[in-house]
Amino acid sequence: MIQLGTSTRGALSRERDVREAYAAHSGELYGFAVRSLGDSGLAEEAVQETFVRAWRAGDRFDPKIGSLRTWLFAILRNVVIDLGRARSVRPSVAEGGIEPSVEPLDEALLAWQVEEAMRRLGEDHRRVLVETYYRGRPYAEVAEELGVPEGTVKSRVYYGLRALRVVLEEMGYED
Amino acid sequence: MKTRNECREWRELLGAYALGHLEGDERAGLEAHLEGCAGCREELAALAPVARMLPHADPARFELAPEPPPELGRRIASAIEDEKQRTQQRRRRRTFGGLAFGGAAAAAVAAVLLLFVLGGSSGTDAGQPVEFTDLPEGISIDATLEPHAYGTEIHMYVHGVPSGTLCRVWLRGPRGVSYPAGTFRYRWGDDSDAVLSSALDISRTRELVVDTGKRTFVAPVNPPGATAKIGQEEST
Numbered sequence: 020m021i022q023l024g025t026s027t028r029g030a031l032s033r034e035r036d037v038r039e040a041y042a043a044h045s046g047e048l049y050g051f052a053v054r055s056l057g058d059s060g061l062a063e064e065a066v067q068e069t070f071v072r073a074w075r076a077g078d079r080f081d082p083k084i085g086s087l088r089t090w091l092f093a094i095l096r097n098v099v100i101d102l103g104r105a106r107s108v109r110p111s112v113a114e115g116g117i118e119p120s121v122e123p124l125d126e127a128l129l130a131w132q133v134e135e136a137m138r139r140l141g142e143d144h145r146r147v148l149v150e151t152y153y154r155g156r157p158y159a160e161v162a163e164e165l166g167v168p169e170g171t172v173k174s175r176v177y178y179g180l181r182a183l184r185v186v187l188e189e190m191g192y193e194d
Numbered sequence: 195m196k197t198r199n200e201c202r203e204w205r206e207l208l209g210a211y212a213l214g215h216l217e218g219d220e221r222a223g224l225e226a227h228l229e230g231c232a233g234c235r236e237e238l239a240a241l242a243p244v245a246r247m248l249p250h251a252d253p254a255r256f257e258l259a260p261e262p263p264p265e266l267g268r269r270i271a272s273a274i275e276d277e278k279q280r281t282q283q284r285r286r287r288r289t290f291g292g293l294a295f296g297g298a299a300a301a302a303v304a305a306v307l308l309l310f311v312l313g314g315s316s317g318t319d320a321g322q323p324v325e326f327t328d329l330p331e332g333i334s335i336d337a338t339l340e341p342h343a344y345g346t347e348i349h350m351y352v353h354g355v356p357s358g359t360l361c362r363v364w365l366r367g368p369r370g371v372s373y374p375a376g377t378f379r380y381r382w383g384d385d386s387d388a389v390l391s392s393a394l395d396i397s398r399t400r401e402l403v404v405d406t407g408k409r410t411f412v413a414p415v416n417p418p419g420a421t422a423k424i425g426q427e428e429s430t
Binding site: 034037038041042045046049050053054059062063066067070071074075079081083084085090093097126129130132133134137138145148149151152153154158170173174175176177178179180181183184187 | 213247275277
């Protein structure tokens with residue numbers, strides 16, 4: 020689990036703590052908000068509301084229950100639900116080629132976690148997982164294209180999955 | 195006995211195997227090895243949940259890594275600063291208002307307070323805090339009651355029960371008669387207070403009761419000198 024050094028109860032009650040939390044987690048929170056809402060303007064609104072709510076309720080944060088990151092994601096989840104409800108009365112507009120997510124929110128969170136973890140993998144590992152798993156291409160064909168033996172593609176798939184597990188664990192995923 | 199190199203060769207096939215891509219002799223050979231190698235079985239068990247997560251992702255999004263705009267951090271700092279100032283202004287207004295009233299205005303305020311003390315539902319008071327004492331370690335309940343023409347409004351925040359817990363709330367009047375105030379579901383990360391209401395007038399309220407499914411918590415309201423207690427009503 021990712022924990023901030025200042026993860027004591029009331030960790031966000033001071034503005035300096037909010038700045039530290041923003042520096043550590045805003046990228047991920049924003050990425051998930053864009054993934055869920057499909058609109059960068061709404062995503063900015065969601066992240067802003069998340070930090071304002073977190074600051075307002077700073078003394079209610081309890082690191083014994085979970086990390087600051089998990090708490091911020093829990094607040095963002097509620098904000099996204101609220102924004103989703105508000106938006107349901109008006110049509111959504113996708114922008115920048117990012118389609119709004121249509122799956123339930125927990126599914127969107129799981130999907131975002133895997134996508135974010137894939138982005139953090141090394142190029143070699145991500146490439147073989149994309150080609151063999153997502154595109155369903157034969158290992159021999161991928162090996163030829165990459166100019167490596169087929170066995171190397173298989174070992175990269177193995178080390179890629181291992182690396183993915185490590186990244187997911189760093190992001191707070193537990194079995 | 196298996197050599198380290200032998201294990202490594204089989205182990206490097208575990209990724210393809212976990213994704214269901216291994217066939218024929220390689221698959222049969224790896225499965226035979228797995229039967230006799232606890233270390234490789236353990237490794238496979240670590241990879242399997244990751245392999246099961248892959249179908250949830252959309253590969254078209256792997257290249258997209260949206261970054262928040264640089265000014266968002268400043269906007270958030272500014273929004274927090276605004277809220278802080280509004281809170282301070284409200285506090286100042288309350289203090290100043292209390293000092294500035296004089297003469298007839300002070301008499302009117304005194305009349306309203308007197309009505310409230312005597313049991314009338316003026317509907318103008320900011321809220322009466324209710325104290326739950328002797329709660330178990332880790333659980334806290336913040337609650338205030340507000341008088342209204344229709345009865346009593348309850349603002350409540352419960353901390354320390356598992357996220358998703360359904361909390362039932364009611365007020366008890368004289369002779370222990372219960373008046374339901376509604377339910378709310380506690381969700382971790384949701385910082386908002388639950389707002390509930392009961393038909394019982396605040397002046398007749400004797401106890402505020404919160405039932406979390408496994409335990410019931412009771413706090414005294416109004417009677418002087420009473421102490422809060424944790425109820426023994428276990429409702430599983």
